[in-house]
Amino acid sequence: MPQYNAKVYVTLKPSILDPQGRTVERALSHLGQSNVSGVRVGKYIELQLTGERGDVEAQLKDMAENVLSNPIMEDVKWEVEEAAQ
């Protein structure tokens, strides 16, 4: 069965406050990096899947939208590529 590497990027929706990002931004500012703004902290998930490409893509979409992210508060993107044999 072919194996695939998937990457999933989960970010808070723009309208949701991100206290972790604000804290990072303030910390950077205290360190003198005052030209940095708009820091948002999300999740980056790597995983492997086995199966046929079409099945894997449909399964990944379902997992990304319904398990790995919270559709009320978060946006999610994903990509999948065949693993090197």
Added chain:
Amino acid sequence: MPQYNAKVYVTLKPSILDPQGRTVERALSHLGQSNVSGVRVGKYIELQLTGERGDVEAQLKDMAENVLSNPIMEDVKWEVEEAAQ
């Protein structure tokens, strides 16, 4: 001053155990997604920088390696692109 969008990807080094990833993997398995393996949970940070391209790239490298990640336990990658005006 030009503005740049940066993305920073922080992952645990392969030799470091990832209990969060293991938990996600087990949860997926309980949901019937038994063809999923190797789940690793990292951070995905978005930020904006203003400045000249060369300065911004050097600053981002420094921040990514020394502030946004822990070089003992984590790997970090980043990319930067000019923001649409």
